[in-house]
Amino acid sequence: xxxxxxxxxxxxxxxxxxxxxxxxxxxxxxxxxxxxxxxxxxxxxxxxxxxxxxxxxxxxxxxxxxxxxxxxxxxxxxxxxxxxxxxxxxxxxxxxxxxxxxxxxxxxxxxxxxxxxxxxxxxxxxxxxxxxxxxxxxxxxxxxxxxxxxxxxxxxxxxxxxxxxxxxxxxxxxxxxxxxxxxxxxxxxxxxxxxxxxxxxxxxxxxxxxx
Amino acid sequence: xxxxxxxxxxxxxxxxxxxxxxxxxxxxxxxxxxxxxxxxxxxxxxxxxxxxxxxxxxxxxxxxxxxxxxxxxxxxxxxxxxxxxxxxxxxxxxxxxxxxxxxxxxxxxxxxxxxxxxxxxxxxxxxxxxxxxxxxxxxxxxxxxxxxxxxxxxxxxxxxxxxxxxxxxxxxxxxxxxxxxxxxxxxxxxxxxxxxxxxxxxxxxxxxxxxxxxxxxxxxxxxxxxxxxxxxxxxxxxxxxxxxxxxxxxxxxxxxxxxxxxxxxxxxxxxxxxxxxxxxxxxxxxxxxxxxxxxxxxxxxxxxxxxxxxxxxxxxxxxxxxxxxxxxxxxxxxxxxxxxxxxxxxxxxxxxxxxxxxxxxxxxxxxxxxxxxxxxxxxxxxxxxxxxxxxxxxxxxxxxxxxxxxxxxxxxxxxxxxxxxxxxxxxxxxxxxxxxxxxxxxxxxxxxxxxxxxxxxxxxxxxxxxxxxxxxxxxxxxxxxxxxxxxxxxxxxxxxxxxxxxxxxxxxxxxxxxxxxxxxxxxxxxxxxxxxxxxxxxxxxxxxxxxxxxxxxxxxxxxxxxxxxxxxxxxxxxxxxxxxxxxxxxxxxxxxxxxxxxxxxxxxxxxxxxxxxxxxxxxxxxxxxxxxxxxxxxxxxxxxxxxxxxxxxxxxxxxxxxxxxxxxxxxxxxxxxxxxxxxxxxxxxxxxxxxxxxxxxxxxxxxxxxxxxxxxxxxxxxxxxxxxxxxxxxxxxxxxxxxxxxxxxxxxxxxxxxxxxxxxxxxxxxxxxxxxxxxxxxx
Numbered sequence: 008x009x010x011x012x013x014x015x016x017x018x019x020x021x022x023x024x025x026x027x028x029x030x031x032x033x034x035x036x037x038x039x040x041x042x043x044x045x046x047x048x049x050x051x052x053x054x055x056x057x058x059x060x061x062x063x064x065x066x067x068x069x070x071x072x073x074x075x076x077x078x079x080x081x082x083x084x085x086x087x088x089x090x091x092x093x094x095x096x097x098x099x100x101x102x103x104x105x106x107x108x109x110x111x112x113x114x115x116x117x118x119x120x121x122x123x124x125x126x127x128x129x130x131x132x133x134x135x136x137x138x139x140x141x142x143x144x145x146x147x148x149x150x151x152x153x154x155x156x157x158x159x160x161x162x163x164x165x166x167x168x169x170x171x172x173x174x175x176x177x178x179x180x181x182x183x184x185x186x187x188x189x190x191x192x193x194x195x196x197x198x199x200x201x202x203x204x205x206x207x208x209x210x211x212x213x214x215x216x217x218x
Numbered sequence: 219x220x221x222x223x224x225x226x227x228x229x230x231x232x233x234x235x236x237x238x239x240x241x242x243x244x245x246x247x248x249x250x251x252x253x254x255x256x257x258x259x260x261x262x263x264x265x266x267x268x269x270x271x272x273x274x275x276x277x278x279x280x281x282x283x284x285x286x287x288x289x290x291x292x293x294x295x296x297x298x299x300x301x302x303x304x305x306x307x308x309x310x311x312x313x314x315x316x317x318x319x320x321x322x323x324x325x326x327x328x329x330x331x332x333x334x335x336x337x338x339x340x341x342x343x344x345x346x347x348x349x350x351x352x353x354x355x356x357x358x359x360x361x362x363x364x365x366x367x368x369x370x371x372x373x374x375x376x377x378x379x380x381x382x383x384x385x386x387x388x389x390x391x392x393x394x395x396x397x398x399x400x401x402x403x404x405x406x407x408x409x410x411x412x413x414x415x416x417x418x419x420x421x422x423x424x425x426x427x428x429x430x431x432x433x434x435x436x437x438x439x440x441x442x443x444x445x446x447x448x449x450x451x452x453x454x455x456x457x458x459x460x461x462x463x464x465x466x467x468x469x470x471x472x473x474x475x476x477x478x479x480x481x482x483x484x485x486x487x488x489x490x491x492x493x494x495x496x497x498x499x500x501x502x503x504x505x506x507x508x509x510x511x512x513x514x515x516x517x518x519x520x521x522x523x524x525x526x527x528x529x530x531x532x533x534x535x536x537x538x539x540x541x542x543x544x545x546x547x548x549x550x551x552x553x554x555x556x557x558x559x560x561x562x563x564x565x566x567x568x569x570x571x572x573x574x575x576x577x578x579x580x581x582x583x584x585x586x587x588x589x590x591x592x593x594x595x596x597x598x599x600x601x602x603x604x605x606x607x608x609x610x611x612x613x614x615x616x617x618x619x620x621x622x623x624x625x626x627x628x629x630x631x632x633x634x635x636x637x638x639x640x641x642x643x644x645x646x647x648x649x650x651x652x653x654x655x656x657x658x659x660x661x662x663x664x665x666x667x668x669x670x671x672x673x674x675x676x677x678x679x680x681x682x683x684x685x686x687x688x689x690x691x692x693x694x695x696x697x698x699x700x701x702x703x704x705x706x707x708x709x710x711x712x713x714x715x716x717x718x719x720x721x722x723x724x725x726x727x728x729x730x731x732x733x734x735x736x737x738x739x740x741x742x743x744x745x746x747x748x749x750x751x752x753x754x755x756x757x758x759x760x761x762x763x764x765x766x767x768x769x770x771x772x773x774x775x776x777x778x779x780x781x782x783x784x785x786x787x788x789x790x791x792x793x794x795x796x797x798x799x800x801x802x803x804x805x806x807x808x809x810x811x812x813x814x815x816x817x818x819x820x821x822x823x824x825x826x827x828x829x830x831x832x833x834x835x836x837x838x839x840x841x842x843x844x845x846x847x848x849x850x851x852x853x854x855x856x857x858x859x860x861x862x863x864x865x866x867x868x869x870x871x872x873x874x875x876x877x878x879x880x881x882x883x884x885x886x887x888x889x890x891x892x893x894x895x896x897x898x899x900x901x902x903x904x905x906x907x908x909x910x911x912x913x914x915x916x917x918x919x920x921x922x923x924x925x926x927x928x929x930x931x932x933x934x935x936x937x938x939x940x941x942x943x944x945x946x947x948x949x950x951x952x953x954x955x956x957x958x959x960x961x962x963x964x965x966x967x968x969x970x971x972x973x974x975x976x977x978x979x980x981x982x983x984x985x986x987x988x989x990x991x992x993x994x995x996x997x
Contacts, residue, residue, distance in 0.1 A: 065284070072282045075355050182284065202279035206288050 063101050065183040066176055067108040070161060073174060074114040074135055076203035077159055080196040091117040092132055094124050096149065097139030100163075127152030138172070140164035146171070159197055161185075168211055173197070177208055184208045227412075228397075228405035235397040236390050243389045247382040251375065258371055259346075262301075263339050266348045269299065270337075270362045274352035277307050281315060281352065281360040289316035296320075301366045303345065306331075307352070308361040315360060327363050334361070344368050407437050411444060424452035504570065508563060509954060513923055515559045516952040516973045521881035522552040524978070528888055560974040561691035563954070565675060568698045574957045575617040575702060579726045582612040582646045582653060589625040590644065593633065600638045604629070607645040613726035614653045620699050621723070627696045628657040628719045635717075636661035652705065652722040663713040672709070673697045696721075747792035747861060747987070748772040752782040752808065753826070754800045762795060762826065762848065769854040779803040783811050786818045792987060793860045794818075796840075798827040805829075806838060813839035822860035826853070861987075872896040873989070874915035876906040876932070877950075878924050882973075886919065886950070893982050895989070903927025907935065910942060916989050917968075919981075922951040930962075937966055946988055950977065 060068075070093055091114045095101065105121055112119040115134070122133065127149040130136045136158050138149060143164040150160065150171045160173045167175035168188035173195070175186045188211040192199050204210050273292055280288035289307045296302045296318055306317035306327035317327045331349060335358070339348040345365050352360040407429075414428040427448060428441045526549040528534075530542065537545065567573045586606045597604040614621065625644070632642045640660040646653055664672060671677050675694040700707040700721040711717040749771050753759035756777065763773045774789055776782050779800040786794055794812065798805030805827060812818045822841040832843040842856040873895050877883035880901070887897045898915065900906035903924045909915070922929035929949065936942040949963050952973035963970050969984045971977040 069283065072279075075282070076279060184285075185283070200279070202276070203283075206279045206283040206285040 062178075062181075062183055064104050064108070066163070067101055067105045069176070069183065069185065070105070070135055070137060071109055071112060071114070071119070073159060073161065073203070074119075076200035077192075078198040078200070079115060079134060079157055089117070090120045091115055091134050092120050092122050093135045093137070094122040094130060094133035095137045095139065096124050096127065096130060097142040099123055100139060101137075130158060133158055135159045135161060138162040138164070138167075153195075157197070158195060159192070160195075168209075169213075173199075174207075179208065186211065188212070190214050227408055228401040231400050231405050232394060232397040235393040235400065239389050239393040240386060243382075243386050247378070247385070251378050251382070254378065255371065255375065258374060259341075259368075262346060262366065262368070262371065263348065266339065266346060266364050266366055267337060267350065269296070269302075270305075270348055270350045270364050273305070273307075273364075274350060274360070274362045275354070277316070277362070278352055278354035278359050281307065281309065282354065286316040290318065292316075293318035296364075299366075301370055303365045303367055305362065305364045308363065310351075310358050310360055312361065325365060327365065331361055331363055333358075341368075404437065407441060411441055414448075415444070418448065418451075422455075424448055424455055501570075505572070508566060508570075508572075511559070512563050512954050512974065513952045516556065517879045517882055519552055519556045519559070520952070520973050521879070521885060523549060523556065524885035524889070525881070526552060527978075528885070528892075533892070556974065558691070561695055563974075564695050565691055565698070567954070568695065568702065573699075573702065575620060576957045576960065577615055577617055577703075579613045580616050580618045580621055582614060582655070583608045585618065585622055585625065586644055586646070589622050589629065593626060593629045596630070597633050597642060600633055600636070600640070602633055602636060602638070602640050602642050605641065605643045607643060612646055612648055612653050614723040615726055616703050616723050620703070624696050624699050624721065625655070625657070627692045631692060631719075632657055632659035632661065632717070635659070648725055649722070651725050653725045654720055654722050656718055656720040658716060658718040660716045663715050663717050664709065664711040665713055669709060669711060673707070748774060748789060749857060750774050750776055750782070750786055750789060750791035750794045752776045752779055752794060752800070752805075753797045754779060755797070758797070758846075762853065765848070765850040765853050766857065768850070769857070771857065779805070779808050782808050783815065783818065786812060786821060787815070791821060793822045793824060793841075793857055795824045795826045798825060798829045806834065809835070809838045809840055824853075824856050824860060871914060871916040872898040873985075874898050874900060874906065874909055874918045876900045876903070876918060876924065876929070877921045878902055879921075882921075889978060889982070890919075890985070893986070895985070903929070903932050906932055910936065910945070914942070914945065917946040917948065917985070919948045919950050920967075922949060922953050930959075933963075933966055948981065948984065948988075950981065 074091065074093070093105070093109060095105065099105075109119045109121055122129075124130055124133070127145075130149070130153050134157065136153070138146065138160060140163050142149060142162075146162075146164070146167075147170075153160070160167075161176070162172050162174075163176035164172075165175075168186045168191070171188075171191055173188055173192045175188075177184050177186055185207055186209040187199060187204060187207040189199060189204070190212045191214075194214075273296070276292045277289040280286065280292065286307075293305050293307065293316055296305050297320070302318075302320065303325040304317065304319040304327050307315040308331050309315050310333060312330045312333050314327070314329050314331075319326050333351070334349060335351060337348065337350040339346060341347075345367055348364045348366070350362050350364075351358050352362055411428045414426055417423060417426060427445045430438075430441060430445070526545050529537065529545050530549070564573070586608055590604055590606050594604050629642060629644070636642065636659045642660075643656075643658040645656045645658070648654075673693050676690040677693075697707045700723070703723050705722040705724070707719070707721040709717060709719045749766050751759055751762050751766070751773055753762060753775070754777055759775050759777065763775060766773045771792075774785070774791065776785050779797075780803045782794070782796070782803075796805045796808055796812075800808070805825060809823055809825065812821065812823055819839075823839065824842040824844060825835045825840045826844045826846065826848055828846045830845045832840075832845075835843040841860050844852055844856055873890055875883060875886050875890070875897055877886060877899070878901055883899050883901065887899055890897045898909065900909050903926050906918070906920075906924075907927065910918070920929045920932065924932075929951070933947060933949075936945055936947070947967040948969045948971065949967050950971045950973065953959075955963070955970075955972075960970070968988055969981075971981050971984075
C-alpha cells in the first residue's frame with residue numbers, strides 16, 4: 008500500500024510536501040504501537056503515584072506467587088490442563104485488581120485465567136481457589152466439594168488453615184502475611200516449596216479438627 | 219693475583235648466568251603469578267557469583283512475599299564465608315530489602331542500587347563487588363549485592379612471593395655452581411691467555427707460553443695459534459736482535475774506521491795545506507824572482523846597450539877603429555844577453571803557466587804588415603826578399619803582441635838560416651775554423667832527424683856552416699806560445715828545398731773580422747803614422763788611400779762625415795784629410811768642430827776639395843789646402859809638412875823622466891836631448907810628484923818600479939787630479955806586466971814601452987808624434 012501510494016505521486020510535486028504527505032499516513036499505519044506507548048505512559052504514571060499497594064493488590068500478587076512455589080500433581084484433570092485458572096469463590100474482594108495483576112501471566116506452563124465461581128462444584132477446574140471470607144460458614148462443604156487433588160485453597164478468613172484450608176492470609180500490622188497448613192496441602196497432593204514454607208508466619212501440619 | 223685477574227671474564231660469566239637464570243625465573247614467576255592471580259580472581263568471582271546465585275534463589279520467596287527477615291536470615295548464613303564483607307538484597311526497583319555486614323561499623327552495603335539485568339563485578343579498594351539480579355522462574359525478582367575482600371588472593375600472593383624467592387635463591391645458587399664450572403672450562407683458559415699476552419706485551423718476553431688447552435674446540439685452537447705466534451715472534455725477535463747486535467757492532471767498527479780515516483784525512487789535509495802554503499810561498503818567491511830578474515838584469519843591460527850605442531855615434535869625441543870595434547862587441551854581446559834573458563824569462567813564465575794572453579781579434583794582414591816593417595831591414599841586410607802574401611782579410615783570436623812575436627821569431631830564424639839572397643814568404647789562409655800561417659824560406663832545409671829536436675830549448679842546428687847568433691830558445695818559446703793559443707806549430711822541410719814553418723790559430727768569423735778592421739784598437743798598435751781620410755765619395759777615398767799607403771802611411775777611411783770627429787777622437791790620427799762637399803755635415807763644419815775640440819785641435823787637417831777657397835780653409839784652421847784633382851806628390855808633401863808642422867810650435871815645458879836607475883836615467887835624458895827635447899829628471903816618485911806639482915811638464919816618461927812611490931801610484935794620483943788628468947804619460951818599464959796592468963796603462967797613458975824590447979826607436983817615434991821637439995841651439 009505505501010508503495011502504491013508513493014508511486015501514485017506524480018513527478019513534479021514539491022519534495023517537502025511530498026515528505027509530509029508521505030510520512031503521516033505511515034505513522035497512522037501502526038495504531039497498536041501508539042496505543043502501547045500511551046498505555047505504558049499511563050501505567051508508569053499510575054505506578055509512580057501508587058507507591059504503596061493496598062491489601063488486595065498484595066494479596067492478588069501473592070495468589071500468583073503461591074502458584075510459583077507449588078507443585079501440582081501430574082495427574083491433574085485434563086480440563087485443568089487447558090489453562091491455569093485462578094478462581095474466586097463467593098464475594099470478590101479484588102474487583103479488577105486480580106485480573107489486572109494476572110493478565111498475561113503464565114503458571115505451570117499455562118496461561119493464567121481468572122474465574123469467579125459461586126458454587127464449590129465449579130472449583131474442581133481451578134488450580135488456585137480464593138475463598139471469600141464471606142463463605143466462612145460454608146467452608147466445610149466447599150472444601151469437601153473440591154477435587155481430591157489439585158486445588159490450592161487460599162482465604163483470608165480467620166482460622167482458615169485450622170479449618171482445613173491450606174494458606175491463610177493474616178495481617179501483621181499492615182503487612183500481609185500467611186499461614187500454611189501443610190497437611191491439608193499434602194492431602195490434596197500438592198507440594199509446597201520449602202521456600203514458601205520459609206516465609207510463612209506459621210506452618211501447621213494438623214488435620215482439620217472435626218467440627 | 220691470578221684470582222684478582224680472574225674477575226673480569228669469570229665474574230662476567232657468573233653475572234651472566236645468574237642474570238639469565240634470575241631473569242628467566244622472575245619472568246616465569248611473574249607470568250605464573252599473573253596467570254594465577256587472574257585465574258584466582260576469576261575463581262573468586264565465580265565463587266561469589268555462585269554464592270549470590272544460591273542466596274538469590276534462597277531469598278526469592280522472601281522477596282516475593284515481602285519477608286526481609288527471612289532474607290536477612292538467609293544472608294546471615296554468609297557469616298560462614300570469612301571473605302564476605304557485606305551483602306544485601308534489593309527489590310527489583312533498587313530499594314534495599316535486606317542486608318548483612320560482617321562488621322557493620324566498617325562495611326555496609328549501599329542503600330539503593332541501580333537495577334541491572336546482567337551480573338556485574340568490579341574490583342575496588344581491594345574488594346570485589348558483585349551485583350547480580352535475582353531471577354525467579356524467569357522473572358527479575360530482586361538484586362543481590364555481595365562485597366568480598368581479596369584476603370585470599372593476597373595471602374596466596376604472599377605465599378607465591380615467598381616460594382618464588384626461595385626458588386630464585388636456589389636458582390642463583392645453581393647458576394653460581396654452573397658458572398664456576400664454566401669458569402673452569404672457558405674463563406680460566408682465556409684469562410690465562412690474556413695474562414700471558416699481557417706479560418708478553420709488557421715485558422717483551424716471548425719465551426713464555428700459554429698453558430695448552432686439554433680440550434678440543436675454539437679455545438684450544440686459539441691457544442695453540444697464540445703459542446705458535448709467540449714462537450714465530452720469538453724467532454723473529456731473536457733474529458732481529460741478532461741482526462741489530464751485528465749491525466751495532468758493524469756500525470761501531472765502521473765508526474772507528476771512519477774516525478781513523480777522518481784523522482788520517484785531517485792529517486793529510488793539514489799536510490796538503492802546509493804543502494799548499496809552501497807551494498804558494500815558493501810560487502810567490504818564483505814570481506818575485508822572475509820580476510826581480512827581469513828588472514835587475516835588464517836595467518844594467520839597458521845602460522850597457524844605451525851607452526855603447528851613444529858611444530858609437532861619436533858625439534863626444536871620435537873613436538878609433540879598435541874602440542869602435544870593441545864597443546860594437548859590447549853592444550852585440552849586450553843585445554844577445556838581453557835577448558837571452560828575455561827568452562829565458564818568457565820560457566820560464568810559459569812553463570810556470572804564468573803567461574797571460576790578452577786574446578782579441580787580430581787582423582792577420584795588419585800583423586803581417588807590422589812584422590814585415592820591422593823585419594824587412596834585417597832581411598835586406600842579407601839581401602833576402604820578404605814577401606807578404608795575404609789574399610783576403612783574415613782575423614784570428616790571439617794576443618796581438620804574442621802573435622807578432624811568433625811571426626818575428628819564425629821570420630828571424632828564416633833570415634838567419636837562409637843564405638844571402640834568399641826568399642822568405644809569409645802567407646796565411648783559412649782552413650775551416652783555423653787560420654794556417656806559413657813562413658817559408660828558400661834555405662837549406664832541415665834534415666828529418668833534426669825536425670823533432672829543433673823545438674827543444676837550447677837546441678842548435680848543426681847544419682849551418684857558420685855559427686848563427688841566437689839563444690836557442692826562440693823555437694821552444696814559439697811552439698809554446700802557439701800551443702797556448704790553442705794552435706799547433708809544425709814544419710815541413712826537405713833538404714835543399716827550403717823549410718816551411720806553419721802554425722794554426724783559431725779563426726774569427728767574418729762579421730767580427732769586419733768589426734776588427736774598422737776598429738781603432740788594432741790600428742792603434744800600428745806604429746806608422748795614421749791618416750784619417752774623411753771622404754764620402756768612394757772613388758776619391760780609394761785614390762787618396764792608395765797614394766798615402768804607397769807613401770807608407772796607415773790609412774783609415776771615413777765615409778760618414780758625421781762620424782769623423784768621433785773617429786778622430788778615438789783614433790788620434792797623425793793627420794786628417796777632409797773633403798768639403800759632403801753630406802749631411804760639410805767639410806767646413808767638420809773642420810771647425812775638429813779645430814774647436816781640444817782633443818782634436820792639435821791634429822793637422824788637410825782639406826782636399828774641388829772648392830777653391832784656401833782663405834776660408836786657413837781661417838777655419840786648416841793646416842793644408844789642396845784643390846782636386848790631387849797629385850800624389852802634392853798630397854804626400856802636404857802630409858809630411860803637416861807631420862813636421864807639429865814640431866813647429868816648440869814646447870816651452872820640459873819632458874820629465876822618472877827613473878830610479880841613474881845610468882838608465884842619464885841614458886834616456888841623453889837620448890831625448892839628442893832628439894831635441896828639454897829634459898828634467900826625477901830619481902824617485904816623491905821627486906816626480908813634487909816636480910809635477912811645481913810645474914806641469916810637457917810629458918812624463920815614467921818607470922813603474924820606483925823605490926818609494928810606484929809609477930802606478932803616481933799615475934793614479936795624477937789622473938784623479940783635474941789639473942793633471944790630461945797630462946801625457948809614456949810608460950817605460952822593465953816590469954813584466956799582467957793583462958790587467960797593461961789594460962790600465964793603455965787606458966791611462968799615451969804609450970807603453972818595455973825595456974826588454976828594442977824600445978828606443980819606438981819611444982822617439984811616438985814622442986815625435988806627440989810632442990814636437992824643441993830645436994835647441996845645440997843642433
